[in-house]
Amino acid sequence: KNQVEQSPQSLIILEGKNCTLQCNYTVSPFSNLRWYKQDTGRGPVSLTIMTFSENTKSNGRYTATLDADTKQSSLHITASQLSDSASYICVVSAGTGGFKTIFGAGTRLFVKA
Amino acid sequence: DTAVSQTPKYLVTQMGNDKSIKCEQNLGHDTMYWYKQDSKKFLKIMFSYNNKELIINETVPNRFSPKSPDKAHLNLHINSLELGDSAVYFCASGTVDSPLHFGNGTRLTVT
Numbered sequence: 128k129n130q131v132e133q134s135p136q137s138l139i140i141l142e143g144k145n146c147t148l149q150c151n152y153t154v155s156p157f158s159n160l161r162w163y164k165q166d167t168g169r170g171p172v173s174l175t176i177m178t179f180s181e182n183t184k185s186n187g188r189y190t191a192t193l194d195a196d197t198k199q200s201s202l203h204i205t206a207s208q209l210s211d212s213a214s215y216i217c218v219v220s221a222g223t224g225g226f227k228t229i230f231g232a233g234t235r236l237f238v239k240a
Numbered sequence: 241d242t243a244v245s246q247t248p249k250y251l252v253t254q255m256g257n258d259k260s261i262k263c264e265q266n267l268g269h270d271t272m273y274w275y276k277q278d279s280k281k282f283l284k285i286m287f288s289y290n291n292k293e294l295i296i297n298e299t300v301p302n303r304f305s306p307k308s309p310d311k312a313h314l315n316l317h318i319n320s321l322e323l324g325d326s327a328v329y330f331c332a333s334g335t336v337d338s339p340l341h342f343g344n345g346t347r348l349t350v351t
Contacts, residue, residue: 161339170244170330170342171283214281218340228340230275230283 129154131219131231139237144207148234150200150217158222162191162202165214165233174202174215204236212238243267246331246343253321254351261316261346263331272314273340274306275330283330289314318348326350 131152140146152160159178163171175184175191177200183192188205204211214233221227246263253259265272271290275283287306288295294306303319318325331343 163339168344170332170344171340172342173339176339216283228285232280232282 129219129221129229131217131229133215133217133231133234135234136232137235137237139239140207142207142209142238142240146204146207146236148202148204148215148217148236150202150219150231152198152200152217152219152229152231154198154219154221154229156222157195157198158220158227160191160193160200161218161220162189162200163216163218165216167213171216207236207238209238209240212236244331244333244341244343246329246346248346249344250347250349252349252351255321255323257321258317258319259321259348260318261329261331261348263314263316263343264312265331265333265341266312267333267341269333269335269338269341270311271334272308273332273334274314274316275332275342277328277330277345279327286316286329287314321348321350323350 134149161176162174165171174189177184177193179195190203193200214235216233217231219229244265273288274286277283286300305317307315326349328345328347330345332340334340
């Protein structure tokens with residue numbers, strides 16, 4: 128069964144600190160993995176997208192890694208800001224027909240001053 | 241110049257009513273989607289539609305039906321609303337290899 132699991136479920140950090148969010152998946156065959164940021168009351172916004180051959184991708188203070196062998200991904204946030212408070216959703220797409228996209232439940236990040 | 245816009249933002253209605261949520265995208269994408277985000281925050285796909293094919297998630301009750309008057313619009317019609325339909329519904333658009341672009345959601349509350 129295609130699944131995407133994220134950890135931790137929620138996380139509280141102080142402004143300026145770094146943090147890492149985890150995503151494990153069992154989606155097969157793998158096509159790509161995306162990280163989205165969802166602010167409260169808003170739709171998800173894409174941060175990064177990685178294909179099978181990519182190990183890391185950065186977008187400003189966000190750096191995503193992918194290990195296709197262990198089927199794990201992480202999202203590292205550097206020098207967190209209050210505006211980073213949001214839900215971060217890992218999304219994995221399979222390379223088959225039908226519904227290809229599986230969403231994780233997200234990690235809720237709270238950045239405190 | 242919002243990319244994906246959906247209306248209304250909030251919808252409160254009684255059980256048994258029929259309601260619609262509208263969605264429009266100005267990105268020129270060929271595929272539009274409807275997702276349901278439940279209380280556990282999972283986003284579950286309901287429909288995927290382009291001008292060639294409608295794909296329906298088999299778990300979605302047939303009370304839900306998408307209607308696409310043109311390539312830039314995909315509306316969601318819901319008949320005989322039930323309490324369990326309460327959720328946030330997101331419209332999205334995209335192409336095969338691009339990230340999905342989401343609207344800001346419609347919070348549906350069925351009383």
